Amino acid sequence: MTLTNLLKKLRKVNHKQYKQFWLCIAFANLLVSSFFGILFSDYIQSALPEGGDSRKQIYLIFGIAVVGCFVFVLYAMGLFLRYKSKELGVFLALGTEKKHMSNALLKEVFSLGLSATVAGILIGNVFSMMIGKVMENLGIAPDGITFMISLTGVLYALAFSACVFLCILMMTLSFLRRSNVMDIINEQRRCEPIKKQVTEQYLISGIFLLMVGVFMAYVLPVLWANIFKQYLSSLFMLFYGLCMIGIYRILVYSIVVHRRGKDPQKYYRNIISYGMLKFQGISMVRNMGLIVLLLIGSLFASFYLPTNMMEGQNQADKNPVDVSYRVPGTVKGMEEEKVYSLAEEFEVNIQGYREIPFIELLSSGVNRDDVDDNGKIIEQYEKQAYYRQFVSDQELNKAMGTNIEIEEGTYQMIRSSEMDETIFFAFDDLDLAKNDATGVEKELRYAGTTVFNELIVENGWDTFSRFVISEKDYNELKKGISEEHVIRQVLFNVNDLDKSYDFSKKLYEEYCNAASEDMKVLLFYDAYLEKQALLTGDEYYEGEHIKLEPEHPEVDLNWKYEPYFKIIFQKNMLLQYAVQFLLFAFVAIVMLASVGIIGYTRSQTIGLNNKQVYDDIRKLGANDNYVLRCVKEQLKKVYAFPTLIGVCIIYLYQCVTYLQNDGVFRSYEVKAAVLDLVICLAVVLYQYIGYRISLKEVKCIVGLRYADRKEAVKIIIAKCEV
Amino acid sequence: MLSVRNLCQSYKNGSEEYQTLKNISFDIKKGEFVAVMGPSGSGKSTLLNCISSFIPYDSGEIDLDGTKLAELGEKEIAEIRNQKLGFVFQDFMLLDGLTVFENVCVPKVIHEEPYQPMEEKARKLLQMFDIDRIAEKYPAEISGGQRQRTAVARALMNDPLIILADEPTGNLDSRSSEAVIKAFIEAKKRLEATIFMVTHDSISASYCDRVIVMKDGQIHKEMIHKGNRKVFLDQLLNIFKDLNGGDENDAD
Numbered sequence: 001m002t003l004t005n006l007l008k009k010l011r012k013v014n015h016k017q018y019k020q021f022w023l024c025i026a027f028a029n030l031l032v033s034s035f036f037g038i039l040f041s042d043y044i045q046s047a048l049p050e051g052g053d054s055r056k057q058i059y060l061i062f063g064i065a066v067v068g069c070f071v072f073v074l075y076a077m078g079l080f081l082r083y084k085s086k087e088l089g090v091f092l093a094l095g096t097e098k099k100h101m102s103n104a105l106l107k108e109v110f111s112l113g114l115s116a117t118v119a120g121i122l123i124g125n126v127f128s129m130m131i132g133k134v135m136e137n138l139g140i141a142p143d144g145i146t147f148m149i150s151l152t153g154v155l156y157a158l159a160f161s162a163c164v165f166l167c168i169l170m171m172t173l174s175f176l177r178r179s180n181v182m183d184i185i186n187e188q189r190r191c192e193p194i195k196k197q198v199t200e201q202y203l204i205s206g207i208f209l210l211m212v213g214v215f216m217a218y219v220l221p222v223l224w225a226n227i228f229k230q231y232l233s234s235l236f237m238l239f240y241g242l243c244m245i246g247i248y249r250i251l252v253y254s255i256v257v258h259r260r261g262k263d264p265q266k267y268y269r270n271i272i273s274y275g276m277l278k279f280q281g282i283s284m285v286r287n288m289g290l291i292v293l294l295l296i297g298s299l300f301a302s303f304y305l306p307t308n309m310m311e312g313q314n315q316a317d318k319n320p321v322d323v324s325y326r327v328p329g330t331v332k333g334m335e336e337e338k339v340y341s342l343a344e345e346f347e348v349n350i351q352g353y354r355e356i357p358f359i360e361l362l363s364s365g366v367n368r369d370d371v372d373d374n375g376k377i378i379e380q381y382e383k384q385a386y387y388r389q390f391v392s393d394q395e396l397n398k399a400m401g402t403n404i405e406i407e408e409g410t411y412q413m414i415r416s417s418e419m420d421e422t423i424f425f426a427f428d429d430l431d432l433a434k435n436d437a438t439g440v441e442k443e444l445r446y447a448g449t450t451v452f453n454e455l456i457v458e459n460g461w462d463t464f465s466r467f468v469i470s471e472k473d474y475n476e477l478k479k480g481i482s483e484e485h486v487i488r489q490v491l492f493n494v495n496d497l498d499k500s501y502d503f504s505k506k507l508y509e510e511y512c513n514a515a516s517e518d519m520k521v522l523l524f525y526d527a528y529l530e531k532q533a534l535l536t537g538d539e540y541y542e543g544e545h546i547k548l549e550p551e552h553p554e555v556d557l558n559w560k561y562e563p564y565f566k567i568i569f570q571k572n573m574l575l576q577y578a579v580q581f582l583l584f585a586f587v588a589i590v591m592l593a594s595v596g597i598i599g600y601t602r603s604q605t606i607g608l609n610n611k612q613v614y615d616d617i618r619k620l621g622a623n624d625n626y627v628l629r630c631v632k633e634q635l636k637k638v639y640a641f642p643t644l645i646g647v648c649i650i651y652l653y654q655c656v657t658y659l660q661n662d663g664v665f666r667s668y669e670v671k672a673a674v675l676d677l678v679i680c681l682a683v684v685l686y687q688y689i690g691y692r693i694s695l696k697e698v699k700c701i702v703g704l705r706y707a708d709r710k711e712a713v714k715i716i717i718a719k720c721e722v
Numbered sequence: 723m724l725s726v727r728n729l730c731q732s733y734k735n736g737s738e739e740y741q742t743l744k745n746i747s748f749d750i751k752k753g754e755f756v757a758v759m760g761p762s763g764s765g766k767s768t769l770l771n772c773i774s775s776f777i778p779y780d781s782g783e784i785d786l787d788g789t790k791l792a793e794l795g796e797k798e799i800a801e802i803r804n805q806k807l808g809f810v811f812q813d814f815m816l817l818d819g820l821t822v823f824e825n826v827c828v829p830k831v832i833h834e835e836p837y838q839p840m841e842e843k844a845r846k847l848l849q850m851f852d853i854d855r856i857a858e859k860y861p862a863e864i865s866g867g868q869r870q871r872t873a874v875a876r877a878l879m880n881d882p883l884i885i886l887a888d889e890p891t892g893n894l895d896s897r898s899s900e901a902v903i904k905a906f907i908e909a910k911k912r913l914e915a916t917i918f919m920v921t922h923d924s925i926s927a928s929y930c931d932r933v934i935v936m937k938d939g940q941i942h943k944e945m946i947h948k949g950n951r952k953v954f955l956d957q958l959l960n961i962f963k964d965l966n967g968g969d970e971n972d973a974d
Contacts, residue, residue, distance in 0.1 A: 001824070001827055001831050001837055001840070001841075002831060002834065003831050003832055003834065006820065006824065006828065006831055009819060009820065009824075010817060010819040010820065012819075013818070013819030013820075014818075014819050086815070086817075087817060087819075089815070090815045090816075090817055090828075091828075091832065092800075092803075093774070093776070093803065093809050093811075093815070094803065094804060094809065094828055094829050094832055094876075095800050095801065095802070095803035095804020095805065095807075095829065095832050095833070095880075096800060096804070096832045097796070097797055097800040098796055098800065099796070099797075181774075181775075181776040181777075182771055182776045182777055612813070615893075
């Protein structure tokens, strides 16, 4: 029997703590490295839209997830040291040299940490490869790029692992540096009470700060921009800090304040559990705060799917036509007869086939892309802004069966039922249209809008704006126009939408094959802007030609002439945003995993710290039911309260976002809000399951339940012998 | 054998400094069984922790068999703890992952002694304290009294100069407490062990040769056990009655 043997045996007997610690480090590294592996791969980077909110949101939320992973490793480390403290204290008290024990512990932490880190990174990268290959097989990235983990992703993952590894080593060293044996022995019963006096004002100030934070950081900048056409400084985001302080105060109040109130019976029933909580107040509140933050982040990421799905569904519902595409006059091969014969081949009946001849004219506009030094939007009138499409009232009436009459020299803007003016766009921005080929130009006056959901391209603004003008103006402006600027808008329905998928796919293929080189341009391409860029010698990125994928209508090509097939759109809606969905879902999973582990480790800490108190209250006559109630009350604080706060805050935030988009709750937003609520309930269920698992574990720690039946039988027999 | 001279110890809480031990001086002779009693906060556990070198002290001198503890480095302190001191804690401090037998062996294992004499010694001690039947059991499988007797056996494993016991009966019922005290008496009788015990329990203290009563970080009184234990117990209870202004509860 040697000391090494004894330590080995203790390791074996206490394998559960070692396993838990190892798994936490490996899990954190796995989650982070797999996400980095996916996120920074060329495959995903090319599939993510350049710039845009999705990319920023993914980075931001993942940042919080990384912090969450980092913190749960630190908690796991703290818990591991707490378990080791008694062992270490006993050996020191019995005369083992501190240096000897320190070396042994450091060696253990080093080998556990290193093996868990290596395993985590390896499995994480294998995991990201697997996800990547699944995505590759689904074909959701353009140009048939194969998925491969990037060096950048691996380097980021290594940087995270190095930070985690260094931190756990530093924690071990700081634990070992404790000056005396009693501190080490007492590590398991360490108290961190909140000493400040907490009154009701403290709670009220917390709620107030939370509301002020949301208002100043979120509501005010949007209102300000809408009302005063001026951006507030991005420093207003700092007001989110007030929200954090507010949440902290609410949580502190929930832990510290326990008053007699109107129900003294309840007060006395919970007096012991509340008393115990106060003594771990500081770390408890920190834990709860982090859980709230991670829940908010994970739900925010989870809401991406319902929001986009409902928005897409709404778009499909509002569009009265099943098929719509645009063909420039120069393109041959997509004639009506061909479409009909294809439909016949697929046994699809076409209904209401219409062609509307739009002409592209160089038009004036108001540029609102820049802001002045005070953040005020600069409205810059441009006589020649970009090409926009025009149709005559007669042609439109003929195709759509309407009765619109446009006075000469005026125009009506075509808009969807949900389009409203914003700080960037106004319906009356246009006042001049010009035939670039002949130089004929006409001043036009705004005469209102007309609603045609089926004629809206993309968001319906800027270069996608379409206008109705009088027959006379139309004919004068059309005269001498080059064929490439005559755009044939085709619209039709099919008799049975559900059976039109194969036909739509084939038509998409034909459309791609027929597309001229001029058509293969990015979404925001504008021929005039390209010409201007060439003249000034600037780069024009939108002019880049794209490679069409005729057999993959699900791939989002960011294509200016993307045709609309309702059945394809509905079936591929999930697939089209799959990359974003997957990334957001992954971040949500990372965060929820962190929440689960933080909750679990905190529960164990509560069990360990209060074990002695539970034994003491048993001596005072408390039965197991009473102790169990105390345990439950304490665990509820870890799970129920942060869940309630986190879920309520983010759900309200999301509802405000829906409302703030256009000032009304549209039906698809209500549907999205209902789906969001379902996700919230799923998270609540997840937390409840976490609570039950933790409760089971804490019951074992405080002696309310044995870890397994075999052990229970052994102990009962031993007690009988005694 | 143990000599404590002018021992002072304080701790800081924020900006305030509290004096926990004020000029404590006493001696303990070989084979003596001494108890330290006093109300809560009187400094008894702090005194024991200073003697154990678990916590540092501000000034004064602790001399153990001619060795001044303050002058020792970490390595020597560890050696002293292992060879010259034996410890018994209120919450036993047994290693849950080791059997009773292995727990008892730990002090010798730390000292890397040959296994045969170590096992012999451990078995002897287990028999002496009537815990040999449970030698292969783990701490979680035995009673509180058995755990504490295991701790006493462990404390005696290296034939220490003195056993330092911090509230050894604090977590035990009266029957188990009596068994532990009897274990100490047995050790004193058969192994000439010297025992220094901090306790709240007047009954346990009444078995000792001498009781040091502490109050507010100072030695309030020293009482010698002469003859009848019951008389000595009454004296102890009276002392506590005086200390607590008529309330005997603090002396259990």
